[in-house]
Amino acid sequence: MSDEPSAVHDSRGEALAAVVERRWATICVLIVFLFVAVAAFAGIHQAAMPQARVETISPTRLHLGGEFVETNLGSAVEPDGSVTVRAIGQQYSFTPQCMIVPTDTPITFRATSPDVIHGFLIQGTTVNAMLVPGYVSTISARFDEPGEHLMPCQEFCGVGHEGMWAKVKVIDRTEFLNMADGKPRLSCVE
Amino acid sequence: MLNSPLVPSGDEVRDAAIETIVESGPHGAIALAGVATFLVVAMWFAFYLLVFSPRAITP
Numbered sequence: 001m002s003d004e005p006s007a008v009h010d011s012r013g014e015a016l017a018a019v020v021e022r023r024w025a026t027i028c029v030l031i032v033f034l035f036v037a038v039a040a041f042a043g044i045h046q047a048a049m050p051q052a053r054v055e056t057i058s059p060t061r062l063h064l065g066g067e068f069v070e071t072n073l074g075s076a077v078e079p080d081g082s083v084t085v086r087a088i089g090q091q092y093s094f095t096p097q098c099m100i101v102p103t104d105t106p107i108t109f110r111a112t113s114p115d116v117i118h119g120f121l122i123q124g125t126t127v128n129a130m131l132v133p134g135y136v137s138t139i140s141a142r143f144d145e146p147g148e149h150l151m152p153c154q155e156f157c158g159v160g161h162e163g164m165w166a167k168v169k170v171i172d173r174t175e176f177l178n179m180a181d182g183k184p185r186l187s188c189v190e
Numbered sequence: 191m192l193n194s195p196l197v198p199s200g201d202e203v204r205d206a207a208i209e210t211i212v213e214s215g216p217h218g219a220i221a222l223a224g225v226a227t228f229l230v231v232a233m234w235f236a237f238y239l240l241v242f243s244p245r246a247i248t249p
Contacts (some may be wrong), residue, residue: 013212020216024223031231038238 057135059114062088067136068112074185075100077177082106088120089153091132092160098167098188102176103146109139119154122168129156143170 062068068088074096075085085103088095090113099109111120113131121128121136125176129137153164169188173178 016213016215020220024220028227031227037232042238054239113193 023096052178055136055138056134057112057136059112061077062112062114070095072185074187075176075180076179076185078186079112079161081106083176084108084110085113087120087166089113089120090115092153092164094151094153094164096166096187096189100169100171100176100179100186100188101141101143102173103143104171104173105142105176107141107143109141110136111139112136116157116165117155118157119152121152121154123150123152124175126155146170146172 058065058066063070067085073086074090075083078081084099085099085101085107087099087109091110109120109127111129111131112135113133115133117133118131119128120131120139122141126142127139127140127141129139131137147170149168149170151166151168153161157164167188176186
C-alpha cells in the first residue's frame with residue numbers, strides 16, 4: 001500500500017492549512033472589531049453625531065411669529081458667548097442670503113423650511129443637514145479660519161433648485177463682536 | 191513480475207515533492223493576502239485620519 005505515507009503527508013498538510021486558516025480568520029475578525037471600535041469612538045467623541053432631539057414647528061406660521069420670524073433671522077450672540085444663526089430655506093433662496101459668523105466660537109445653526117425639503121450644506125465643512133418642513137434642524141459648528149463658504153441647497157427642491165444658494169462669511173471674532181455691538185441680529189449686509 | 195516490489199513512478203516522486211511543499215505551509219498565500227489586507231486597512235485609516243477626522247473636528 002504505497003498510498004499510506006501519502007495519506008499521512010496529506011493529513012499533516014491539511015492540519016497545517018486548517019491552523020493557518022483559523023489564524024487568518026481570527027485576524028480578519030480582529031480587523032473588523034478594530035474598524036467598529038474606531039467608528040464607535042468617532043460617534044462617542046462627537047466627531048460624528050446626528051441631531052440628538054426632534055424639534056417641531058408649524059411650517060405655515062413661520063412668518064407670523066416665533067423664532068423664525070424675519071426680524072429674528074441671522075446671527076445672534078448668546079449670553080454664554082456662543083453664536084446662534086437662524087435661517088430659513090424656501091423655494092428658491094435662503095434667508096439670510098449671506099450669514100456672518102466669527103472664528104473660534106461655538107456656532108449653532110438653527111434652520112427650517114416652510115415649503116419643501118431643502119439641503120443645508122456648508123462647503124468645506126461637515127455641516128450637512130436636511131431642512132424638513134415642520135422640523136427645526138440644529139447643527140453645531142466651529143470655524144478656525146476666516147473666509148467664505150458657499151452654501152448650496154443640496155436636496156432637489158424644484159425647478160429653481162440650481163439657483164438656490166447662500167454664503168457663510170467667517171470673520172475675526174473681535175471684528176464680529178464690534179459689528180454685533182448693539183445689534184440684535186447680524187447678516188452680511190449690516 | 192507480478193510480485194516484484196513497486197518502483198516509485200514519476201507521479202509518486204512528484205506527489206512526494208508536492209507534499210513536502212504543502213507541509214512547509216502556505217507562505218505565498220499568507221504574503222498575498224497579508225499585503226492585500228494591509229493595503230485595504232491602510233487606505234481605510236488614511237481616509238479616516240486625513241479626510242474624515244480633520245473635517246469632523248474643524249469645519
